[in-house]
Amino acid sequence: MEQARQAASTNDNREAARLFGQTINLAPERRNELLLEYADQVAYSGRPSDAVPLYRERLADPALDAANRERAERGLAFALLWSSRFQEAIPAWEARLRTDPGSDEARKALSDALVGAARQAGERSDNANAMALFGRAVETAPQRRQELLPELADQTAYAGQPAQAVPLYQEALRNGSRPEDQQRRLRRGLAFALLWSGQFPAAMPALENELRGAPDDAQVRQGLAEARAGVERGRAQAGQSSQAAPSQQAPAAAPVSPADAAIAAAREAAGRGANKEAASLFERAISLNPSKRGPVGREYADQLAFSGEPARAVPVYREVLARRDLSPAERQQATRSLAFALLWSSQFQQAIEAWGDILQADRSDAEARKTLSDAYVGAARQAAERTRNADAASFFRRAIETAPQRRQELLPEYADQVAYSGNPAGAVPLYREALRDGQRPEVERRRVRRGLAFAFLWSNQFREAIAAWQPLFRENPRDEEARKAFSDALVGAARQSAGQARNADAVNLFERALAVMPGRRRELLREYAEQVLYAGQPLRAIPLFQEVLQRADLTAQERRDARLGLARALAWSGQQKLAIPVFSEILASNANDVDALIGRGNALNDITEHKAALVDFEVVLVLQPSNVEAIRGAATAERSMGLPRAALARVEPLIAGGDRNPATLFIAAQARREMGRPDLSEDYAKAVLVQKPGDPGALTLLDQLYLERRPLTRIESWYARRSDDLGIWALQASHEMTLNDGLTKLGPQARFLRFRGGDFPSVDIASIGIAGQHRFGDHVEFKSSIFLNFEDELRRNRPDGDDDQDVTLTHETILSLIRSDLLRFDLNLARRYADEDTYSIVNDVLANDFGLKVLVTPDNATRFAAQAIYSNYSDGNERVWGQVEFAKRFTANPYFWLGARYTAFEFAEVLDNGYWNPERYQSLEASVHFYGPLAERWWFDLQGAAGYGWSEPGEGGFVSYASARLNYDFTSQVTFALYGSHLLSYARSSENDGNFDTGVDDEPFSRWSVGGELRIRW
Secondary structure, eight states: OHHHHHHHHTTOHHHHHHHHHHHHHHOGGGHHHHHHHHHHHHHHTTOHHHHHHHHHHHHTOTTOOHHHHHHHHHHHHHHHHHTTOHHHHHHHHHHHHHHOTTOHHHHHHHHHHHHHHHHHHHHTTOHHHHHHHHHHHHHHOGGGHHHHHHHHHHHHHHTTOHHHHHHHHHHHHTOTTSOHHHHHHHHHHHHHHHHHTTOHHHHHHHHHHHHHHOTTOHHHHHHHHHHHHHHHHHHHHHHHHHHHHHHTTOTTOOOOOHHHHHHHHHHHHHHTTOHHHHHHHHHHHHHHOGGGHHHHHHHHHHHHHHTTOHHHHHHHHHHHHTOTTOOHHHHHHHHHHHHHHHHHTTOHHHHHHHHHHHHHHOTTOHHHHHHHHHHHHHHHHHHHHTTOHHHHHHHHHHHHHHOGGGHHHHHHHHHHHHHHTTOHHHHHHHHHHHHTOTTSOHHHHHHHHHHHHHHHHHTTOHHHHHHHHHHHHHHOTTOHHHHHHHHHHHHHHHHHHHHTTOHHHHHHHHHHHHHHOGGGHHHHHHHHHHHHHHTTOHHHHHHHHHHHHTOTTOOHHHHHHHHHHHHHHHHHTTOHHHHHHHHHHHHHHOTTOHHHHHHHHHHHHHTTOHHHHHHHHHHHHHHOTTOHHHHHHHHHHHHHTTOHHHHHHHHHHHHHTTOOOHHHHHHHHHHHHHTTOHHHHHHHHHHHHHHSTTOHHHHHHHHHHHHHHSOEEEEEEEEEEETTSOEEEEEEEEEEEEEGGGTEEEEEEEEEEEEEOTTSOOEEEEEEEEEEEEEETTTEEEEEEEEEEEEEESOOOSTTOOOEEEEEEEEEEEEEEOOSSSEEEEEEEEEEESOSOHHHHHTTOEEEEEEEEEEEEEETTEEEEEEEEEEEETTSOEEEEEEEEEEEEEETTTEEEEEEEEEEEEESOOOOSSSOOOSEEEEEEEEEEEEEEEETTEEEEEEEEEEEEEEESSOOEEEEEEEEEEEEESSSSEEEEEEEEEEEEEEEETTOOSSOOTTTOOSEEEEEEEEEEEEEEO
8 A cells, every 4th residue: 555655656657556456455444445546546547437436436435524525526527537428527527616616627627528528429420419518618618719619610510500600610710820721621611601501602702712722622612513503593583583573563464373482482592502491492392383393303403412411312313314305414414413412412332333424424524533532432431330341441442543632631541441451461551651741630640650550560560569559658648548559569579579489578578568558467477477487587487377376267278377387487497396296286187288298207307317207208209109399308318317329219210300409419419429429429419509509518518529539648656555565556657549530549558567565576567558449330349458568576486586577468358249228248358467466477377368248227227237257377277257246326416326246256276376266256245336526626436345255265254345536627628536445355364375274364355555647638
């Protein structure tokens, strides 16, 4: 309420009315207290019709005090006046004036009401009533006499009292300050008033003067002809009177018959312009003597036509024209008179034919051309009244073609009918042409501007309509029609923008429409909320959709649409967990609602619930197999589940069918990258940028692909210490170059190992080598690393005690067959040192491995692996090794895996050549892996396993392994990592020398290591 009063004090009446209405809705018990203020603001905000019942409701309260009653009566009187309910406004203001006779406000308002009622009466041709009302308006406010005189004179003349109109026109013309166009209209009115009142001598010069100003004006021309005929008749009658005086003295004068007397009286009445009287007298003469009908037929028809009964004159003229004894001149005159009678009696189709024949006979007949044009105009207006707008437009066009000089005069009406006939776009240039005429009165210009504005609106040229309606609305904010049309234009433009995906523009336009007509909020709120959502402002859209859903009168479809919008707004603002239940509410009512299924599927994808998302998308694809959005959603779910081939299989048919949607192409790009095909991933990413330049996802992907192709240098150093006192220090470096669009990697590598500690031989190994990788298509990958090792054995357990230097070749080669997303097979060939123990190194014991690994990944949250390796040792020993592993992921980003693995191996012989080789060993362990981002630029990786191991010979016991790694990204190209690990096994002794004496070797074996790695991409 306080806000409403504040708005009212600043004349923001529309806002004040809205706030008062809201206050009354919130507190209905205060309605009587606030009703008067509410009514005032409704009236002042341009809705006086809506204020009338409010004032009347307040006045119906018998307990209303005198002061407020007077205020309510005054407000009601103004509301009636402003809403053009003049017949009701007149008694209201008369009562106000009786209460306070000295009130200038009441006197002026009563005069306004009388003038409004008079104009309404004039529009419906109730001229006598209009004359009386204008007279009362002048009596009520005499100071307005000069203002209202022209209209009073017109209505007096049209009411059948042209003689009384003459002095009014003359008085009005004495005011020299009137505009020229108004003076011209007054002079014309005076000329016709003189004619209609039978003052032919005075009418003749007035009409001649008008004809000089408008040579093609058929009405003036006809009026002038009548005036001249009246003057001639007057002269003839005067001559007859002067001759009759001496003859009256003649003793043998023939008696005059009653019919002749009536004819003479009729001609006398016609001479003084009393056409009705003349017609009546001619009728009397004919009834007295029917034989007189032929001789006076044309005169009788003329008087009928001139007395305002042209329809009755038409059959008389036809009767005259049916006479065979009619002279050509008389026939021509009668034909023309008939054409005029048809025109004046609104028989426009027949008038068009009649005037068309006349013009056909004489193409230079300007009057016929102008009158034919008038007939077309009359037919057009008649058709317009009957809402046959296409016919009306056609008649106006023909009127303009007949009399091109009338084009500017008729353009507004022609344009109106073109617009109303369903061709508003065709009306636009007509309205614009009409507005280019600088001679139009301002009132008519406003009407044309309004017509143009409607034509823009109806032809869906909403931007132009906004520009046209805005100034009209500003000129008169109380004009409800302009307000509604301006709002419609804004809404239409908003919907156009929405259809063109220019959502931010649509939001702005909807907001302007609601500011112009707040009452349309209910109608437009959902559309507005959707555009706010699609414009990238989902948080703003949430309360708007909630407001829609609070309404109790929503249909089932409206409620569903609002829920869908709310769910999308929640999902797109990152509140997927709140959005999913809203999507589910929709699906509870209709399990096959495609939009809700897709929305929930996308939300589930966003929170990494990819399996559930895939279920929703699969339901959609059963209902609509070609639904592209569902295909993309399913592909996204599968790719995120670690099934890039399945994802690619979904989108490739779309791409092959010509789908160049950036979202489709991006899924293919990501899938190809995850399949190990950076070359094809790059092609798809570039295709995304062709369709959507600047796409951030595609740019990021390309940056990653280009970064991975940069030369990579790795420098790593670590130190390890075993429980048997052997210490190992390592330094290694490599440089990798990427070729063939990322499919081939190749580069040199070097390594230095130093073994020291206890009774172990001291050994240094310097290695150089090469590493390479190549991808063959989608299914085969080859990877190999080869080292040439230079061993420097400083002390050796041999009788001569000499140092020894050996050169060995070690390698590891893996050939991978990637059958599908589910299956991967790795064939492994390797030559390696038997152990990191230096006894095995100085004894030159090497092992050759032949292995097969099968990796089964139903999705990226589940992993099964089985591996088997056969090893042949250079000392003649053999080993068969196998491992089965299962792991399941429970969270993502950070990632948390739990798993289990079983390991077993068996040696052919138990030897003491420096490597640990029990006859049999097996272990069962539970594993955990936890990794992900720690903070900006920091990443962590924690791994662990623990279980029980059995060794034979030896003993069983607890076994465990733990590692930790911490990465820091200096830039995207430079990364540094620190790491450490620890291994503990009670199934292996720290003093194991190969004899497996359990009585002595009772300490568990352990090993820890720490290290760091620097990676630089150049």
